[in-house]
Amino acid sequence: MEFVIISLLVLIDQITKYIAKNYLIIRQPINILEGFLNLVYVENRGAAFGIFRDKKIILIGFTSLVIVGLIYYLYKNKGKDKIIDICLILVIAGAIGNLIDRVFLSYVVDFIHFYIRDVFDWPVFNFADIYVSIGAVLLSIKLIFFDK
Template sequence: MEVLISLLMVVILDQGTKYLIIENLRLHQSIPIIEDIFHLTYIRNQGAAFGILQGRLTFLIVVTMLAIILLALFYNELPIDNRFSRIILGLGIGGALGNLIDRVRLGYVVDFFDFRVWPVFNVADIAIVVTVAIFSYWLLVIEGK
């Protein structure tokens, strides 16, 4: 149940914020929130993280679906009493689904968080990075002992 709740929260927040960006900003328009530090900038990413694999839509859709399937299979490996891991797993699946929805529906991913020193990203990307960071720590530090 924790996986489903966190997954749905990420997808709803991700798709909702992307909808607001599409409806209220023009492509490449940038609104400073904190001048020269944080802006909302509407871009269309036709690639993966950091803009790699531009124009490889079918490949990215297939890889994302495989990642979601692998994460779903990983669910069975988690201890039943470890709610935190189940919540984090839901974040990762929700993030992957959020960007998959964009790729299938629009042919690109909507990105808008712009810190000027990092590639522009979105809510789904945050969920994916948090998931990878926590599970990497878990595997390398906790399980590695």
């Protein structure tokens, strides 16, 4: 069941990136909430916040190792802790979603831009980034506050 959920999350990520690549590249930005949220097409050739820019081989290798390690851990510990399972599913799905882009496009398609007028400007991101962030934050909270 875990791998079905991972596949569905990756599919959602890839469909939204496909739409962004084919629609936003022509018409951008699209304001969703004026002064707070818009959709804009960005080709990210690095990792989070653009680090390791144009280091495709390093990013693909590292991401692949992380994915294999997390899948192995999930498989070996399946069902022992549902919250950890959910966190790992999210991180794995996000990592796979962005890995697909890096392998086939040489960049990651980002399109969600959150900002607060001229006060705050978060880097543009995608659904895979959301999955990884939520999974990592929930896992951190679980391990720090709820595990012995």
